[in-house]
Structures are given as C-alpha cells and as structure tokens.
Amino acid sequence: MTNSSESFDYIVVGGGSAGCALVNRLSSNPTNKVLLLEAGSKGHFLSRVPVSFSLLIDNPAANWCYRSEPEAGTNDRQIPIPRGKLLGGSSAINGLVYVRGQQLDYDTWAQLGNRGWSYADVLPFFKKMESFEKGESEYRGRSGPLLVTEVVDQNPIYEQLFKAGRALGIVRNDDYNGADQEGFARAQTTISDGRRMSADFAYLRPIRRRRNLTIKTRALVTKLLFNQKVCVGVEAMIGKSIVTFEARKEVILSGGAINSPQILELSGVGQPQILEKNNIPLVQAINGVGESLRDHIAPRLVFRITKPGIAYNDAARGMNLLKEILKYGINRSGFLNLPSAPVLGFFKTRTELAGPDIQVHFIPYRVVLENGKRKLGEEPGMTCTVNQNQPESVGSVHIKSPDPQQHPAIRYNFLSSRLDIDTLVAGVRLVRDIMNTDEMQMYCGEEMSPGSDCSSDEDIVAFIRNKAETVYHPVGSCKMGKDAKSVVDEKLRVHQIKNLRIADASIMPTLTSGNTNGPCMMIGEKCADFIMNH
Numbered sequence: 391m392t393n394s395s396e397s398f399d400y401i402v403v404g405g406g407s408a409g410c411a412l413v414n415r416l417s418s419n420p421t422n423k424v425l426l427l428e429a430g431s432k433g434h435f436l437s438r439v440p441v442s443f444s445l446l447i448d449n450p451a452a453n454w455c456y457r458s459e460p461e462a463g464t465n466d467r468q469i470p471i472p473r474g475k476l477l478g479g480s481s482a483i484n485g486l487v488y489v490r491g492q493q494l495d496y497d498t499w500a501q502l503g504n505r506g507w508s509y510a511d512v513l514p515f516f517k518k519m520e521s522f523e524k525g526e527s528e529y530r531g532r533s534g535p536l537l538v539t540e541v542v543d544q545n546p547i548y549e550q551l552f553k554a555g556r557a558l559g560i561v562r563n564d565d566y567n568g569a570d571q572e573g574f575a576r577a578q579t580t581i582s583d584g585r586r587m588s589a590d591f592a593y594l595r596p597i598r599r600r601r602n603l604t605i606k607t608r609a610l611v612t613k614l615l616f617n618q619k620v621c622v623g624v625e626a627m628i629g630k631s632i633v634t635f636e637a638r639k640e641v642i643l644s645g646g647a648i649n650s651p652q653i654l655e656l657s658g659v660g661q662p663q664i665l666e667k668n669n670i671p672l673v674q675a676i677n678g679v680g681e682s683l684r685d686h687i688a689p690r691l692v693f694r695i696t697k698p699g700i701a702y703n704d705a706a707r708g709m710n711l712l713k714e715i716l717k718y719g720i721n722r723s724g725f726l727n728l729p730s731a732p733v734l735g736f737f738k739t740r741t742e743l744a745g746p747d748i749q750v751h752f753i754p755y756r757v758v759l760e761n762g763k764r765k766l767g768e769e770p771g772m773t774c775t776v777n778q779n780q781p782e783s784v785g786s787v788h789i790k791s792p793d794p795q796q797h798p799a800i801r802y803n804f805l806s807s808r809l810d811i812d813t814l815v816a817g818v819r820l821v822r823d824i825m826n827t828d829e830m831q832m833y834c835g836e837e838m839s840p841g842s843d844c845s846s847d848e849d850i851v852a853f854i855r856n857k858a859e860t861v862y863h864p865v866g867s868c869k870m871g872k873d874a875k876s877v878v879d880e881k882l883r884v885h886q887i888k889n890l891r892i893a894d895a896s897i898m899p900t901l902t903s904g905n906t907n908g909p910c911m912m913i914g915e916k917c918a919d920f921i922m923n924h
C-alpha cells in the first residue's frame with residue numbers, strides 16, 4: 391500500500407553520527423521544515439551505560455549485524471560488521487573513544503582536490519561541535535553540544551604503560567586531539583557523568599520538540615525518488631505501508647558507509663551492470679558508488695596480568711558484577727563506566743613518517759572476540775588491539791538483490807596490500823616491545839595470544855589472517871573527490887544529480903587516523919554549513 395506524500399524542505403535519511411548533527415543545525419532555522427527518517431528504534435535501554443558496547447555489538451534490536459563476504463585475506467572468514475540501528479546510529483553502540491584523527495588526514499583530503507576540507511578548514515567545526523571538559527584552546531571547543539571527557543578510571547596499570555613508553559622513548563601526550571597525535575594517552579571519551587553521549591543525546595534530544603522538525607523512527611528508506619536527474623523525495627517502509635515524502639529542497643543521505651551506497655543502488659544510481667543485474671532502472675551511472683570501502687582491521691594481542699587486583703576480568707562475574715552495578719548506580723564509576731579502551735597509543739613504525747601509522751587500544755582485561763561476539767576471558771589479562779591508521783586495501787559494498795531488506799555484499803579485500811601487512815606486523819612487534827619492558831613485566835606475564843611461539847613475520851601474518859577482526863570503522867564507499875571512483879563533490883553533492891547530498895562516513899576519501907565517530911559528526915556539521923551558508 392502506498393500512502394501519499396507529506397512535504398518537507400529537507401529530508402535526512404538516517405539518524406546516526408552525521409545525521410543527528412546535520413538535523414540539529416538544519417532545523418535551527420525555523421523556516422526550514424526538516425524530516426529525519428531512521429530505520430531503527432528511538433533507543434535501546436542499555437545504550438546509555440558505557441559498557442553496553444559489548445552487549446549491543448551483536449544485538450539485532452540495535453544493530454544491523456552485517457558480515458563481510460568470505461575474505462581471501464582472512465582465510466575465507468566472514469568479518470562481522472556491527473552498525474547501529476537506532477537514533478544515534480553507530481554512536482549509540484560504539485566504544486565511546488573520541489579521536490579526531492591527524493591534521494595530515496584532512497590536509498590529504500584537501501590535497502586530493504577537495505577544497506574546504508584541510509585541517510584549517512575542519513578545525514572550526516570540530517571546535518564548534520564539542521564541549522571539552524579541559525576547556526577551550528586553540529584546538530579545543532568548550533561550548534558545543536558533544537561533551538568530551540577524559541577517561542575517569544584510575545587503574546595503576548595506565549601509569550605503568552606511560553612509564554614503559556618513556557623507557558622506549560615514546561612521549562605521553564596530554565591531548566592527542568590537539569597539536570599532535572603521537573604518543574601514549576588516556577583516552578578521551580564521549581561519556582558524560584557516566585552516560586553515553588551518542589549523537590542522539592548530544593544533538594537530537596535537546597531540540598527534538600522544534601516545531602519545524604519531524605522525526606520518524608522504524609522508517610526504512612527503500613529508495614530515492616527522481617524527476618529526471620533531480621531528487622524530489624524518498625520512499626520509505628513504515629510498518630507494512632510504503633510512504634512517500636516530498637523534498638522541496640534537498641535529500642541528504644546519512645545512512646552510513648554500508649547503507650548509503652545500498653540506497654543509491656536501490657534507487658538507480660551506481661554501476662550500470664550492477665543495477666541491470668538487479669532489474670533496477672538506471673537513473674545515473676556513477677561507477678564509484680559502493681567502491682573504495684576501507685576499514686581498520688586489527689589483530690588483538692593478550693598478555694596475562696599477574697599482579698592481583700589489576701585486570702577487570704573478574705568484575706563482570708557473580709557477586710563482583712553486583713558490586714560493579716552498585717558502584718555504577720551510586721556514583722557512575724567502575725567497570726560499567728569504561729569506554730572500549732582507556733589508554734590509547736599512536737605510534738610510528740618507521741621513523742621517517744610524518745605522523746603515527748598505527749593506533750593501539752590498551753584494554754585492562756582479556757577480551758575474547760570470536761566471530762563478532764565479545765566476551766570477557768576468565769583469566770586476567772590485558773588486550774592490545776593494533777590497527778594501521780591508513781590502510782591501502784580497498785573493497786566494495788554492492789546490493790545483491792533489489793529487496794531493500796536484504797543485506798548487501800560487503801568485500802573488504804583486507805591485507806591485499808603489502809604495506810598493510812608489513813605495518814601490522816611492525817605494530818604487533820612494537821606492542822610486544824612495550825609489554826616486554828621492565829615496567830610492564832612488573833604487572834604482566836606471558837603473552838596468551840597469539841603466544842611466544844608466534845615469532846616469525848610469517849607466523850604473525852598467519853595469526854592476523856586467522857584471527858583479526860575490525861575496530862568497526864567502514865568508510866569511503868561514496869567518497870568525495872573528482873576522480874573516476876568519487877561519488878560526491880567537495881560540497882557533498884552527488885555527481886550529476888541535483889538536490890541530493892551525502893553526509894556520513896561513506897564520503898571520506900581516505901580513513902582518518904583513529905576512531906571515526908567524531909569525524910562523522912564533523913561531516914554532518916560541514917554539510918549543514920554548505921546547505922545553510924553557501
């Protein structure tokens with residue numbers, strides 16, 4: 391059944407990191423009538439507790455629960471790809487670590503021809519969006535909607551890591567989102583007073599009663615509507631009904647790096663042979679749709695912690711769990727208030743590099759990650775997750791069916807570049823060097839995974855191929871640029887189409903050096919600025 395159209399100035403598809411930021415700014419002008427369509431629910435009761443990232447990571451009530459196709463580079467394993475499906479999107483289920491990336495990341499985007507995206511161009515938007523608890527500076531903002539705090543947990547192993555760094559000549563960095571990223575640091579988080587600050591809570595909840603804003607949840611956008619090459623609205627499935635919505639000015643896709651290219655292809659925008667195979671009439675050939683997909687693949691090393699009372703592995707079991715729940719209930723502290731990693735390292739594996747080429751997440755408990763499920767191991771340990779900041783391997787995401795409810799085919803082609811393999815091997819060796827310092831040996835024992843018999847480069851590569859999963863940062867599948875694989879221009883307008891933009895992780899020309907939530911919110915902010923001020 392198709393219901394007739396309501397009409398809006400702007401329709402935003404997807405209420406995730408970028409979508410919420412965009413909707414907030416667009417609707418700040420009361421003359422803009424704005425509609426947000428979100429496929430997922432209004433929220434999940436667990437989402438606000440920081441530790442929920444472990445619980446929602448494979449929960450279909452809040453998650454699209456994608457998987458890659460079998461990957462040759464990872465021995466035909468299908469890599470799990472969690473993506474948030476609720477208001478706040480992936481920021482409502484993520485690990486709450488806040489990283490902007492390196493200045494060089496954005497200068498590279500500009501260097502590729504994207505005017506308006508250099509570090510100097512994006513910095514005002516990063517400052518505008520945040521309220522950093524340590525105060526305003528040349529690099530940081532203090533009056534934005536997104537509260538950013540330093541991790542509050544005070545486990546002594548964190549200081550020990552910094553001492554180990556010092557012994558190896560690695561600096562401690564008080565603000566890796568400031569002048570320079572390199573070094574060891576306490577993580578900055580999107581946690582405020584023990585509660586998750588998702589894009590929903592930062593950007594949407596405070597303004598959701600604006601009279602010019604309509605938010606519809608459980609509304610799956612099934613396709614875009616075109617009049618010739620002009621986007622004029624969207625079609626959505628709400629319950630059992632198909633409903634159309636008219637956009638008088640623009641539609642903005644913010645469905646994320648998996649869903650935005652899927653929606654374009656379902657609507658007839660993409661590679662002609664893929665559309666033809668799925669019986670979808672061609673609206674506009676754009677060969678880059680769904681290409682250029684990148685993510686951070688990340689091997690996880692685990693070391694035994696021998697010093698009692700340090701690892702949190704016991705915290706989530708039996709009476710201890712009750713204690714932790716009480717602690718959290720009383721003053722929002724303890725295990726439940728941890729982000730996915732309380733200490734971060736941004737390191738160079740080669741001295742000649744302009745910036746760190748790897749990131750390490752240090753986690754004071756043993757994580758057992760198997761097939762996308764995340765559990766606490768029984769024995770006390772420390773997990774060190776290593777990823778390469780700028781992987782060269784690129785993959786794709788394309789529809790397998792014209793049915794909008796079918797998951798697309800996601801192919802990463804992980805480890806298809808020699809540089810990616812060499813960098814990860816060097817990263818694994820660097821983590822071992824840190825953990826083998828006297829400072830860390832006072833707290834830690836043997837390497838539990840992969841173990842000391844995994845010693846040659848070939849062994850380490852085999853370990854990565856057999857075990858590594860991602861740190862959940864898919865980007866690039868509708869990348870911004872001017873080359874044959876690009877989909878949007880520097881103002882985020884889809885090539886050759888009028889009144890259609892994309893604002894989400896999919897537009898990134900390359901990955902940012904770190905976790906991607908903050909950069910996605912910045913993209914939402916920039917998109918609003920393009921629409922409202924240019």
Ligand SMILES: Cc1cc2nc3c(=O)[nH]c(=O)nc-3n(C[C@H](O)[C@H](O)[C@H](O)COP(=O)(O)OP(=O)(O)OC[C@H]3O[C@@H](n4cnc5c(N)ncnc54)[C@H](O)[C@@H]3O)c2cc1C
Pocket residue numbers: 403404405406407408409427428429430443447472473474475476477478479480481483484485486487488489609610611612644645646647649650653730861862863864893894895896905906907908910
């Ligand atoms: C488990 C996990 C852990 C992570 N940890 C961190 C971390 O610690 N720090 C960090 O910075 N980043 C982290 N990330 C990554 C980060 O959260 C994402 O990169 C970012 O949130 C993506 O933002 P986005 O706007 O591109 O898309 P999303 O936030 O994913 O939003 C897309 C929205 O669009 C909706 N949507 C999709 N298709 C449709 C449709 N057809 N119709 C209507 N609505 C639709 C989705 O339901 C979703 O709400 C993590 C991600 C995950 C999944």
